[in-house]
Amino acid sequence: MRNSARLTMVRWTAFVIGVALAVPAAAFAVTDEEVFRDFRFNLTNPGARSLGLGGAFIAISDDATASLSNPAGLMLLAKPEFFTEMRDTKADSSSIEQSLSGGVSIASSTDPRAVFSPSFISYVHPWKRFAAGISRVELNKSTNTTRNDFAPDPNSQFGGFALGGTGSINTDLSVWNVTGAVKVTEKISFGATVAMGILNIQSGVNNFLTDTDPNSPNFSIPQTIYTTSINDTDTDVAFNVGVHWRPFSKISFGAVYRGGMQFSVAEILGNDGFFGGGFASSVGGSPLSTSFNTPDSWGAGVSWRPLAALTVSGDWVHIKYSDLLAGFQSGLNILTIFDNSANFTVDDADEFHIGGEWVFTAGSVPWAVRGGVFSEHNNRIFADFNGGRSSFSNNDSFPPRDTVTHYTIGSGIVVKGNFQIDAAANFSEISNEYVVSSIFRF
Amino acid sequence: MASLCLAAGGTPAAAQTQPTPTTPASPPWYEAYQRAVADAELENWEGVEAKIGQALKLNSKSERNVRTYGMWHASYIPYYYLGMAEYHMGTTAEALKNLEKEQAAGVVQHDPVAFLKLRKIIDAISSGAKPAHLPATAGQTAPPPGKGAVATPATKSDALVGGLQAFFQGDYDRSISLFQEEMKKTSAEDLTLHLYLGMAYAGKASEQPSQKAIWRNLAILEFQRVHALDPAYALASGIFSEEMVTLFNEAQKKK
Numbered sequence: 001m002r003n004s005a006r007l008t009m010v011r012w013t014a015f016v017i018g019v020a021l022a023v024p025a026a027a028f029a030v031t032d033e034e035v036f037r038d039f040r041f042n043l044t045n046p047g048a049r050s051l052g053l054g055g056a057f058i059a060i061s062d063d064a065t066a067s068l069s070n071p072a073g074l075m076l077l078a079k080p081e082f083f084t085e086m087r088d089t090k091a092d093s094s095s096i097e098q099s100l101s102g103g104v105s106i107a108s109s110t111d112p113r114a115v116f117s118p119s120f121i122s123y124v125h126p127w128k129r130f131a132a133g134i135s136r137v138e139l140n141k142s143t144n145t146t147r148n149d150f151a152p153d154p155n156s157q158f159g160g161f162a163l164g165g166t167g168s169i170n171t172d173l174s175v176w177n178v179t180g181a182v183k184v185t186e187k188i189s190f191g192a193t194v195a196m197g198i199l200n201i202q203s204g205v206n207n208f209l210t211d212t213d214p215n216s217p218n219f220s221i222p223q224t225i226y227t228t229s230i231n232d233t234d235t236d237v238a239f240n241v242g243v244h245w246r247p248f249s250k251i252s253f254g255a256v257y258r259g260g261m262q263f264s265v266a267e268i269l270g271n272d273g274f275f276g277g278g279f280a281s282s283v284g285g286s287p288l289s290t291s292f293n294t295p296d297s298w299g300a301g302v303s304w305r306p307l308a309a310l311t312v313s314g315d316w317v318h319i320k321y322s323d324l325l326a327g328f329q330s331g332l333n334i335l336t337i338f339d340n341s342a343n344f345t346v347d348d349a350d351e352f353h354i355g356g357e358w359v360f361t362a363g364s365v366p367w368a369v370r371g372g373v374f375s376e377h378n379n380r381i382f383a384d385f386n387g388g389r390s391s392f393s394n395n396d397s398f399p400p401r402d403t404v405t406h407y408t409i410g411s412g413i414v415v416k417g418n419f420q421i422d423a424a425a426n427f428s429e430i431s432n433e434y435v436v437s438s439i440f441r442f
Numbered sequence: 443m444a445s446l447c448l449a450a451g452g453t454p455a456a457a458q459t460q461p462t463p464t465t466p467a468s469p470p471w472y473e474a475y476q477r478a479v480a481d482a483e484l485e486n487w488e489g490v491e492a493k494i495g496q497a498l499k500l501n502s503k504s505e506r507n508v509r510t511y512g513m514w515h516a517s518y519i520p521y522y523y524l525g526m527a528e529y530h531m532g533t534t535a536e537a538l539k540n541l542e543k544e545q546a547a548g549v550v551q552h553d554p555v556a557f558l559k560l561r562k563i564i565d566a567i568s569s570g571a572k573p574a575h576l577p578a579t580a581g582q583t584a585p586p587p588g589k590g591a592v593a594t595p596a597t598k599s600d601a602l603v604g605g606l607q608a609f610f611q612g613d614y615d616r617s618i619s620l621f622q623e624e625m626k627k628t629s630a631e632d633l634t635l636h637l638y639l640g641m642a643y644a645g646k647a648s649e650q651p652s653q654k655a656i657w658r659n660l661a662i663l664e665f666q667r668v669h670a671l672d673p674a675y676a677l678a679s680g681i682f683s684e685e686m687v688t689l690f691n692e693a694q695k696k697k
Binding site: 049062063076077078128186246249308309359361363364366368412414416417420422439441 | 470472473476477500506507508509510511512513514515676677684687691
């Protein structure tokens, strides 16, 4: 067992130099830091009506949310609409606690803060054979705080100290869309959206070492070993296209392709004195050009209205989550520092949405009740280390998440013939979400 | 306003296009219907006839509060628009047949303005009058100038129209007076008249807070007669104020 803080630093420095030489120049990428572990995008179709239907809206798309759900659906509108949505999202906290061989214990946690925001606003104006719309959607608006701790066995090579990291992140990814749709025949419409995303991100992570030797003068005093921070904005442009086909009056089909976006922000690596600047060098220098990608996705849906009051719909959506790996940067997490065996991956996913809506009239007021269910595949980037483990962690330290089933309910009402208000709730093991949206029809 | 105006913005040029040929790709009934309604507002009667024809091929049943797209509902009164188009095109026999068919369906009565127009046209046809732009045949009286495209209503409807106009202008005293006058002339119980008089009383209640209770009670009495004549009658949401609808529903509960 070592008996002084100085010795700890010497050992660390030796370790660093040895490993750093073996680390190749890393690509610029989104990183493996804890603050990004549960970084999630809101890829569900906007609108409380859509959410109440389990997000199965590609083939329905008959309101102003069509700009996103299926641009071709704008042609289904007969009058101009102004759409607003408020979304209250509370993602559950997640935590990982594990013991590796050799008495190493690891604990990490992510604590998202509830976000309540105007998440979608849209205006659509239809003409006889053409429709146009403008909208703004928040694909991501989140605030997370994270903490992770790494405590080696006091008797091991790196015993006598603990490593940790605390971080926070605020992100706001809003996308402005300009959409056009055209009716090719009475049964087929096409639509396209040009989307400009604006990413605004602020994050800060402090990684520290704590001497656990009671005899050390630095006992229990955290010493910063490096920090990372982002305070930057970037923009990107993408395209969405969709088709809507109604072969019969009671059945509709829709298909949509949504292009992903790639953003790049500057990430500052600081307070690297502990390693004599070796840490920043090991990952390519500071600032890093850290990229954030939204995945490409495409999907198709069918909607069936067997009765005037009843609509059932189903969507299949393929999400190319592997886009998130483009330029992924490992080695920034305290658990993977200087670790050339730290490989990460994420799988593309097929997700399914089904829902039903029953519309009835109370007096002369139309009401709707809705229910739906959809699956959300793992979209967390997880460890795929050589041999299942790296220096300070193993695959279980960065696990994928199980596929989650979301259950949704919703209701809606039309007031005075031209104002519609809908509400929906989405329950799952990882988050609860409440959405209220309104449509004013001119 | 007529019961449905789903048209987004049919331009006058578009409205003047010839009837769309019916193909296997005919749109759902409401798309054709809303175009017909737009044409009716532009008095493009040939367009109305053609588009209502398309709508009727897909949905031949008049219906109140029928679902269109999304959550939106509308009253579907195709025979009213068809009859109105035929009347203005001079085929009065067909017009009368369709207007009476619409009246018999019992849907147009829920749209007081459309119902009033329908009654005026039926009265005009019955009295042998023709639209202003059509030449009057011997023995028939052409409507006087300044009355618009719709034929001069029978004398009894003048007070009705005047009362309705006064109501929409906020002149509730005159509106009440004209409806009461009309009611004196009418021997049979008339649902529409009771409805209009109740509406005028309700308007007066909102105008005179000091005597609100009196006018509200008078309105409730008239609305109760409406409920007695047609227990299923309901005021269409979106046409009347929430206060009016509430009072109307309250009258039903107090019966």
